[in-house]
Amino acid sequence: MNRLGSATSPYLLQHADNPVDWWPWCDEAFAEARRRDVPVLISVGYAACHWCHVMAHESFEDEGIAAQLNAGFVAVKVDREERPDVDAVYMTATQAMTGQGGWPMTVFATPGGEPFFCGTYFPRQNFAKLLDSVTTAWTEQRDAVLRQGAAVVEAVGGAQAVGGPTAPVAAELLDAAVARLAQEQDRRHGGFGGAPKFPPHLDLLFLLRHHRRTGSPEALEMVRHTVERMARGGIYDQLAGGFARYAVDDTWTVPHFEKMLYDNALLLRVCTELWHATGDPLARRVADETATFLLRDLATPAGGLASALDADTDGVEGLTYAFTPAELADALGPADAAFAADLFGVTEAGTFEHGKSVLVLARDIDDAAPTVREQWQDVRARLLAYRDARPQPARDDKVVAAWNGLAITALARHGRLTGSHASAFAAVALAEVLAGRHIVDGRLRRVSRDGVTGEPAGVLEDYGCVAEAFCAVHETTGDGRWLELAGELLEVALTRFGNGKGGFYDTADDAERLVARPADPTDNATPSGLASVCAALVAYSALAGTTRHREAADAALQTVAPLIGSHPRFAGYAAVVAEALVSGPYEIAVVTPRPADEPLLAAALRHAPPGAVVVAGAPDAPGVPLLAGRSYLGGEPAAYVCRGFVCDRPVTDVADLVAALGGAPG
Structure with missing residues (x-):
């Protein structure tokens, strides 16, 4: 029996009609595995994940694969966005066993939850063989499997161990972080590293703060160049605004088309701050368009911002977005189609599949003549209307507390610096949703959907991002209620998540016990829980005039000081907070x-x-x-x-x- 039909997670609901007897993450699933004496398949993904959809279609919708799974396993589906704690533990195991990670994540575990084999995407034929191999190992080599599981749990526990303070974060450490980023930057195309290339929003925020404190032209240029290249690339939606999750190439041309709330919230902050520092018209335009995208395309009827737009439309990646020259002519007529093809880089050969092109901005438009800009705006509006008539990607409409917190902070800053009443009003309205729906008996809940609060407890990043957001709304409105709420959330973070050594765990001391208590101090697609809480502690300390909160932030940042200096790409938001402390704040x-x-x-x-x-x-x-x-x-x-x-x-x-x-x- 498939048990996902009553789930609130859009990702789990995508699998509710599979022939697999899926369980949601719950104690009952592991009890059933113990009763049947079978291993557990833990399949982790999220609603906008392209390869999750591929594996679902190839394997989980297949009657033969489902029969194998149902006979030999208890199958558990996990939405990584709803349960980041579960995801963190098993991702650490996957990375330890394979050297890499990603989604879909495929984990085989004992009935006690100990992982003994991990991987990511498996094609159908490989997955069928894997199921046979795991079943054979479980029945014929049980002792070896259990030893493997125990060893992996020990390794995960070591990887998740939380250390104590090392040394204060000083200006010299931040200078070293900037120098390291300068070495790793792509001087031609912007960003850091090669393909696939992700928007480095946290590092860009750090570089902007470093420039503001030191006047470093190198730090500012890294930001300006990267933002320009991304904003003119296919990773940015040239018609509707908003950034895709990443580009599959190093030129930002072909995106993985999903659009995530957290990416766009953080990039809104980057573009707003870049415009604030330089007056760059491209940065201002992209900031305004990204704010519009958030409020137009991700706003949910019950309040709050949805998590993501899918990478696929009707099972085809990029179906909504790419164009051929013939489609431009159909939408615009011959004359304007020629203008659009030149401006957006649409060719007969194409840059994407089936001879289609992802729209880029092939030449500068922000400093173009007024007549050219008028034609661009007209063509853009007509192409968007044409595109809107196509099938559209699905939307993951669950409201995640942490990511809405990131959006509130970005919108509040955008509203305050640009004078956008829409952004300022939206920041307050979103804060009301989190305060009224996600705070239950003084504790944060991570998700809601259709106005209904979900069961998963808030993790450390929820407390940090929401508390920082409430501080931002307090600054904007002068309403003391928001500062009071921020203080209450931070008190929970300090008392329930602290490790007694200055650092933090990602789950509360009274949260569900997993095979290891997660504590990942690294910044990745979003700020780590530690960095987000430090940001909120510093802001609250300055606003409320409390030394205790500043001292807590100082101690926590010391635990990641070596990471800031040696691997700043994985400590960008921690470095953002460190810049504030070195500056004052x-x-x-x-x-x-x-x-x-x-x-x-x-x-x-x-x-x-x-x-x-x-x-x-x-x-x-x-x-x-x-x-x-x-x-x-x-x-x-x-x-x-x-x-x-x-x-x-x-x-x-x-x-x-x-x-x-x-x-x-x-």
Whole structure:
């Protein structure tokens, strides 16, 4: 019997009609394996995963494979986005056994959950042979299988071990991280490393903060070049906005077409900050379009942002997005089709399958003549309307707390710096969803769907990303409620997730016990739980004026200091937080009756050092510690600049404020 029909996860529901007798992750599944004395197949993936779909079609929808599975195994399906704790433990095992990882992840385990054979995607014929081999090993070589499982669990436990502080994160360490990134950058195409190439959003945020603190032109150029190449490549949707998960080549031309909420939230921050630093019109356009994409294409009817758009449409990767010259002519007519083919790099040979081309921006448009830009906008709108009439990719509409937290922080920053009321309003509305639906009895739940809160408990990244988001909304609105909520979440993180040595586990001390307690300090597609909590601790410390939270962030960052210096590509967000600590962070309070029109606030936002917090409002505004005890000077608005809880004299003149922030008028 397939037991996935009542699941809330869109990924599990994709498998609800398989002939496989799937179980969701639960104690009952492992009890059934013990009762039957059979191994467990743990299959981990996510709804937008292309190769998950391929393996499902080839194997899990096949009656013969299903019969093998049902006879010899208890089969368990796991949505990695819903249960990142389960995914982390078995991904560590997979990487330890094979040297690599990815999804779909295929794990064979004992009824006690100990993994003894791991892999990723298997073609149907290979998978059928593998099932036979595992069954034979389980029945004829049980002792060897159990020894293997015990050894893997021991290795996983060692890999997940959480160390204590090593050394403070100093400016020299961050300089070394920038130098290492400079060595690894692709100077021609941007980014780091070769194909497949993922958007390095966390490293770009770090480089932007480093530039803001040091003025490093090299750090800024790495960001500018990478953003330009990505934004003009096929990894960026040239018609609707939004970035795909990764490019299969090193030129950013052909994407893996899934669009993830977390990537776009983080890249929105990157483009907003790049425009803020340089005034680059491409960065501003892409930031605005990415914000629009988030709110238009990922907003769910019940509130919150959906997790992803699928890579496939009707089982075909990229079906919605690619064009031939003939299709351009059909959509636009001959004259405009020739313009579009030249602009978007569409050729008869094509850059993708079946002679189709993924749209790129083959020449600069942001500095083009007004008439060219007008034609581009017209052609773009008509092509999008034409594309919208095609079948569209499915959407994974579960709301993940951590990823919505990343989006809130990005939208709040975009709204504040660009003046976008839509982004600012959306940040607050999304925060209301998380506060009202995902916080249950003072604890975070990781997912909701269709307005219904899911059972999985929040993991460390949920607490960190949501607390940081609430701090950002507090800055934007001046509403003390958000700072209070952030503090409550951080208290749970400190008391339930801490390891007693300065570091953190990824699951709470009262969470479900797995074969190992996950504690991965590395940043990957999203910030690690440790880095996200550190970011929230630093922001909260500056906003609330508490030394305890800063000390906790200092201690946690020390545990990953060696990683920042030697492997910054896996510690980008930790380095972002470290930049804030080395800088101060600054605490800036602007006392004014009308924040929206206040020149001092505009100057503070324009010149704030990296990681600075900026609040504005009336003296002693309730729930806003940075405004406590502040007052107007001679009846005029005033700015108070502090660093490390030590304050300069207040100023009323914009030039004096800029000087206090170490900037130059501009």
